[in-house]
Amino acid sequence: MAESKKVNINDIAERAGVSIATVSRFLHGHLEKMSDKTAARIQAIIEELNYIPNASAVQLMTQHSGLIAVMAADVDDYFSTEFFKGAVSILETAHYTGVLFDANADIDYEQRQLTTIGRQNFDGLIMQPLTASSQQMQTALTRNLPVVLVDRDLDETIYDTVVTDNYVAARDVALYYQAHGVESVIVISEPLAKVSTRKERFAGVQSVYADVTLLEVDANHVRSELLVTQLVADVHQQGKKTLVFFFKERLMLDIMPFFVRKQALSEDLQLTGFSDTKLARDLDPHVRLIEQDPFLMGATAAELLVAKLTADGVSDQGDAKKIVIPATFS
């Protein structure tokens, strides 16, 4: 093994009779610009000399690490890890490695993570943003890194973005329940302000039920049992056929058990929500779910990013794309 330290990328290039750039391309798996014969020759020499690439050296020459940062708003959400899996599935076919960062549901922390990403040799960023400002993102990153957003929009659309059709999905679900005789809707959500997905979902419900009730809660401090007791009592008193609509899976999974435990669900009190696991629906026949496709959203974001990375020249930022992946209701 000691011997392998003496071998460097120049030795490989010289022995193979190719440029250093060609060896570097080979090391990063970008084989599209070389013949099979060249690739085989480089591979043989690498094996012969027992060469272990030094990533720093390769990076200095190519300014290319092969690493893509994927930043989730909160990795504890199933949505986050699924869109990461989707992104990685595409990135690796293009010989990139995706690694996951956690913004920990904290905008200041997200800013610091972005600064770290900007300083390190990441080739690109796929991000589910907490911040609503692309100006803030740019400032934190400090350099011009290819970026694709997932799940949420920013106030200006300089980045390509992959989202669910939040407004349409929420409106269609509201129409479904209206057609089935539901008279009253209670939305349970984290605060709507500043998060594009929540605002769009609320607008969708409101387009059908103008007098929708909104309960804004803090996901980390919700007193689920008390909330359910109160809510069930109110619904009974009103005597209206009611739908409780959760905007976030984790809130639904925290609160729903108390509806189930009280056996409070019926044709007169039904639940729905955006959810990425089937658990809630398995628990009670009066629950229907709106399922996003986070894996496909991540994969699509990765496709957009890879297209930017492999395009010649600087990407045209005026040309930001927005791709909508529909949610399904069942």
Place this chain on the structure above:
Amino acid sequence: MAESKKVNINDIAERAGVSIATVSRFLHGHLEKMSDKTAARIQAIIEELNYIPNASAVQLMTQHSGLIAVMAADVDDYFSTEFFKGAVSILETAHYTGVLFDANADIDYEQRQLTTIGRQNFDGLIMQPLTASSQQMQTALTRNLPVVLVDRDLDETIYDTVVTDNYVAARDVALYYQAHGVESVIVISEPLAKVSTRKERFAGVQSVYADVTLLEVDANHVRSELLVTQLVADVHQQGKKTLVFFFKERLMLDIMPFFVRKQALSEDLQLTGFSDTKLARDLDPHVRLIEQDPFLMGATAAELLVAKLTADGVSDQGDAKKIVIPATFS
């Protein structure tokens, strides 16, 4: 901004009258070996020259990226993202950045990810291993990287490891139910072979209930409703007070809804399991949970890793530590 490209780490060092190593230490936040005055001077010069560090250049000089790879067996498990959060919380106090890799519950894929980590400039690795072989890990990594394991043991203990007290926790829970009149135990688990945690848990139950029934299932292909129907019928026929014991949270959350929906739980059919969320317990009074502390496990692993990274010289691999974080039952 164009001007900033001309400034390099040598310029900063020269202007500050310190070595390049000192500037590098500053850039990585290792301020313990320099005076406050030196740090302030370097900071002022960096701001004055609008210097943006090039991570590759710093890495070549220091062989130090500040990046730590954290690899989870499967990022979709809440355990994984929580131990990642715990690890990051400690790493950042030591000015390291933790990024999450996903082995996707696939040993071959895990090997490829390890090879990527070995090739890139990661300073260390915290890992929940799928493989049971430290030889295999070493081979895939190709270099001598500081490693700490979480959750699972390997066949040889060359790495520091942080685990739950699986045997003791499972045995104590079995003793609790024995004292409360439970006559029969059914364990539902993914295949025990090769995964140390599962084998230890089973041995713990078996030390109390010699004739425990073991149902080994594939988490991705379990037919939950059918399984529950069968199991409830069997329990009724046997007429014994029975405990169903889940070894994995995701299995529990997939299968349990059908017990709840059938209203099958009672003093005569109770559930328990290792679980990292409270959901299952909120659903029914006949459910008790064994809670690990993945956040603390990750934080402890990070402390061990940071100790290795800041220790002078090569770590003594013969001295592998094993730290046990007890689980709680409630």
